Amino acid sequence: MRSIGSIALLFVVVFSVVGAAQCGCGVPEPANCYLAFKTTETIAFKLIAPVDYFEMHGTTVSPRIFGWRAETWDGNVVRTVMFPGEPRSRLEIMEWDLYGEDGVIVAPGEYRIVVMSTDGEVSYPVRIVEVCRTCCGCFCGYAALACDVPCCIPFGELYLDLWVGETRRCSGLTINLHFVFECATTP
Numbered sequence: 001m002r003s004i005g006s007i008a009l010l011f012v013v014v015f016s017v018v019g020a021a022q023c024g025c026g027v028p029e030p031a032n033c034y035l036a037f038k039t040t041e042t043i044a045f046k047l048i049a050p051v052d053y054f055e056m057h058g059t060t061v062s063p064r065i066f067g068w069r070a071e072t073w074d075g076n077v078v079r080t081v082m083f084p085g086e087p088r089s090r091l092e093i094m095e096w097d098l099y100g101e102d103g104v105i106v107a108p109g110e111y112r113i114v115v116m117s118t119d120g121e122v123s124y125p126v127r128i129v130e131v132c133r134t135c136c137g138c139f140c141g142y143a144a145l146a147c148d149v150p151c152c153i154p155f156g157e158l159y160l161d162l163w164v165g166e167t168r169r170c171s172g173l174t175i176n177l178h179f180v181f182e183c184a185t186t187p
Contacts, residue, residue: 030073030110031125033151035162038131039105042097044165047090047115047122049158056156063090063119063158070096073110073125077101087118095165098128115160124151124160132170 037043049062064087069080078100096113098105108130114123153159 031112031127033149034110034125034127035148035150036127036129037098037164038129038167039098039108040131040168040170042095042165042168043113043126043162044093044095045113045115045124045160045162046093047117047158048161049090050153050156052156053158057119063117064088065090065092065094066116066118068094068096068113068115070100070106071112071114073112078106078111090117113160113162117158119158122158122160124162126162 045068047063047065054060065083066087067080067082069077071077079096080101081094094115100106106128108128111126111128112123113126114121151159
């Protein structure tokens with residue numbers, strides 16, 4: 001009787017392990033292509049509809065944008081921006097300041113920027129690297145991993161164009177001085 005119980009337990013354990021392996025549970029694999037940005041930079045981006053997009057889809061109507069979101073590589077949304085009213089032109093330039101919904105700069109790691117358009121969602125993977133602290137967690141020199149591995153531009157499909165928007169200092173303290181000179185003419 002004990003051997004039947006042991007066999008049944010072994011049977012359950014084996015099927016549990018096999019089932020977990022097949023469901024894709026665990027940590028998602030890192031992106032094989034991405035653009036790297038430093039924690040002191042903002043990410044500016046826009047939706048691109050190349051000429052071949054219009055030819056492939058047999059349309060002359062340009063897609064419009066509802067909003068965008070930034071999410072971790074495993075799909076947790078860290079920031080969402082929805083445009084009020086009507087969808088905006090695909091020529092709209094958007095910018096993520098790397099702050100999450102909680103008002104704190106996101107941790108270094110792999111993220112995905114997703115633009116929600118009238119023709120579906122378009123995403124691009126990004127890697128955020130720490131530059132203000134010399135050691136990030138247990139690994140020092142994480143900023144050395146700031147090399148880009150750009151994704152291929154898909155033929156006939158929408159894609160995102162990303163670039164550095166602004167750069168801020170590590171200290172967080174910025175002083176801006178604005179001077180206005182007015183010239184007056186004398187009669």
